[in-house]
Amino acid sequence: MRIIGKDNFLDELEKTRKDFQSDYYAMYSSVLDGIVKDPVCMMVPIDDHIVHRGDGIFEAFNCFEGKIFNLEGHLKRMEASCRLLEYDMPFSIAEMTDIIKTTVFEGGHKDCTVRPYVSRGQGSFGVNPYDCKKSNFYVVVTKRIPFFMDRHPAGALVALSKFPPKKDIFARSKNCNYIVNVMMKKEAVDSGVDFVVSVSEDGYVAEGSTENIGLINQDNWLLFPEIDGVLAGTTMLRAMALGQELVGRGVLSGVAFAKLEPKDFECAKEVMMVGTTLNVTSVCSFCDKGVSGGKPGAISKMLNDMLFDDIYGNDELATNCF
Ligand SMILES: Cc1ncc(COP(=O)(O)O)c(C=O)c1O
Known part of the structure; x- marks a missing residue:
């Protein structure tokens, strides 16, 4: 088994690139406190409970000609989901709106689909949500597929x-x-x-x-x-x-x-x-x-x-x- 270290990680990552990933335009991560545009760098830490327990909240909405439709309705539902399942909102709705708008802009496509995620956060590989120190926020912007x-x-x-x-x-x-x-x-x-x-x-x-x-x-x-x-x-x-x-x-x-x-x-x-x-x-x-x-x-x-x-x-x- 090969052991991959920091010195060759990016080269190995490059080899994983897939054609369909060209539909992924941008990703914001609160872990990195920034936006990545290269799909092979769009990652979520495996110790985030969203990965190993499905312990997260998400939304999905569309942007048409540069304008997101009904963002407020979706973020209000995200807040309601967080309340129902007792998550700490990592940001206020106003801050989330800014992050989402910037990620869409950086994605460079006026027509796209946006999926924000609030996770319980990192802390352990167990099921206990109290192991998590703080919620994370991710936003993924991808190609929008035509309506049914x-x-x-x-x-x-x-x-x-x-x-x-x-x-x-x-x-x-x-x-x-x-x-x-x-x-x-x-x-x-x-x-x-x-x-x-x-x-x-x-x-x-x-x-x-x-x-x-x-x-x-x-x-x-x-x-x-x-x-x-x-x-x-x-x-x-x-x-x-x-x-x-x-x-x-x-x-x-x-x-x-x-x-x-x-x-x-x-x-x-x-x-x-x-x-x-x-x-x-x-x-x-x-x-x-x-x-x-x-x-x-x-x-x-x-x-x-x-x-x-x-x-x-x-x-x-x-x-x-x-
Ligand atoms: C289980 C379920 N029901 C209904 C909907 C429709 O919700 P919306 O109209 O906000 O997309 C969704 C959307 O993803 C869903 O996951």
């Missing part, structure tokens, strides 16, 4: 997952313990559908692996599963606010959270998956049954268009990084 509907205009196929939903604070915080979500994504890929959604012990639909699910029922109500058992998706909350505008225009009858069973989705007028990486995605098939005639529904398309207008035109939700 741009890649699959015919809409999404959705099935039920065999994995149970997370519960309570573990569902309501966006924490790095994503093994259930990973297995749900694998299940979707293995079974040839785009998304699977979990169902609680008492028979109610919860959410997808990294997305919320909603429906428009036969009475024209836009409904999402009750918020207590799912992550409060920033896209879902925005879609609900935009849905209120459609109530005002007489397109929808109302917008609400509700207890929803799989059969409610099977007989819905429209079904949609919503999330940062997919915006409002129309579902054309739920559990092998066609939804809205097997085509993307008109109202979900309308909501998606409204969200795009928001992303590109709503200055109140835009944070300029350039």
